[in-house]
Amino acid sequence: MKLDVDFVRQHFPAFNGDTKIDGHFLDAAAGSYPCQQTIDALTGFYLYNKVQPGNPYPESQRAMTQMVSSRERWAQALNVQPHELDFGPSTTQNLYVVASAFRDLLVPGDEVVVTNQDHESNNGAMRRAVKDAGATLVEWQVDTESGLLDPEQLALIVSNKTKLICFPHSSNLAGTRNDVERVVEIAKTIDAFTLCDGVSYAPHEIPDVDLMGVDIYLFSLYKVYSVHQGLLVIRERLLAQLPKQGHFFKSALTVGEKMIPAGPDHAQVAAAGGVLDYIMSLALHHGFEPASSGQEDLAGASRFVSELWHVHERTILAPLLDYLNTRQSVRYLGARTANNDRCPLVTFSAVDRDPAELTKALCERKILCCTSHCYAPRLLEAVGMDAQKGGVRFSMAHFNNADDVSATIAALDELL
C-alpha cells in the first residue's frame, strides 16, 4: 500500500495555510515539526490543566491522568512495560544520567564498547564514566570509506569482560540502519547489556523494542513529530541492577523515579502521547485493522505505519541517491542504494566546495537543509572528511514528497 502523503501533510501546519514553510524542508533530522495532534495536546494542557498534577481537584487529576496515559500508550507502541519507560529533558540528558549510573556499576577490569559512528551524546559522557570507574573503553570503528559499522568487527573486540555495548540504531550522518539483531546476538553470547541510541532512526520506524532485544533504547520525541522531550526505555533486567540516580525517597522500581532526576515538564509529558493519535489515524486511513476490538492497538498501528513510512521514504530517496551516484565530485556516507536499511538522510561533501556556502546557496533556492558535523565529528574524522566544516545534510521524513526531491536534484544540478 502507498502512503497518502497529501493526507499526511494535512496533519502538519508547517505544510499548510498561513503557517506553511517557504521551501522544501530537508532538515527533519534536526527537528521534525510537530503534527497537529501534538500541538492540540500541548495547547489543551496549557489552557485547562497547567497545575501541579496529582492533587485531589479536577484540573490536577486530569493533568496526572494525561501524563500517565502518555507513558502507558508509548509503552504499548514500543512493546515494553510502562514502568520501563519515561520522559526526560532530552536524549543527551538521559544518556548523561545513564552514564552516571554505569560509573557506579562498573569496576576495574570491566570493558565497555562505544563506536566512533555515534552522535556525541552516546559517546562523551559514557567515555568519561568508563574512565572514572577505572574500566576499559573499547572502540568499535566504522569502515573508513562508507562510515558504516560491521557487526563482525564487533564480534572480534568483545570478550567476557564486556559489560555494555553502546551503538546507534542508525547514524545521524550515514543514515543507514545498523544490524541490531546481530549486535544483540553477539551481546547475548557474552552476557553484556546493549544500549541503542534510536534518535536518528525512530522518526522512520516506531520500533518493537522487546523484539529488538536491547536493554536500553532512547530517542528524542521532537524528531518524531512530537514534543521536545527525550524518551528513555530501560528493560527490567538492567533497571533492577542500576544504582538509583533519583532522590533517596524515590522508588527504585520505575525508570522515571529511579533514572530521571529532572523534574518532569508536565505539559510536554502530557502531550507526548498526541503523536500516537496521529499514528493511529494514519493507520486507520490506510486500512489498518486493530488486533482486538475495544482496545487501542498502538503496537499494531505503529508497525503498520512504520512499514508505510519505509516504503515511501525509500521511494523518494532513490532518485536522489541515483543522482548523487552520477556526480564524480560528490562523496556521501552510508549505503549507496535505497535498500531496506537506508533512511532518507544523506550527508555529502563536494570537491573544492565549502559545505557552508553550498548549504547557503541551497537554502536560497528553497532547499532547506543544514551543514555541520551534527555532533558526530568522530565519524567525519574517521572517514577523512573535514570534521570542523562537516558536510551538507539532507534529511527527510515521511512527510516529504517527490517534489521535494526533484527540486533538490534541480538545485544541485545548477550548483555542482
Ligand SMILES: Cc1ncc(COP(=O)(O)O)c(C=O)c1O
Ligand atoms: C543520533 C542522535 N543522538 C542523540 C541526539 C541528542 O538528542 P537530544 O537533542 O534530545 O539531546 C541527537 C540529536 O540530534 C542525535 O541526532
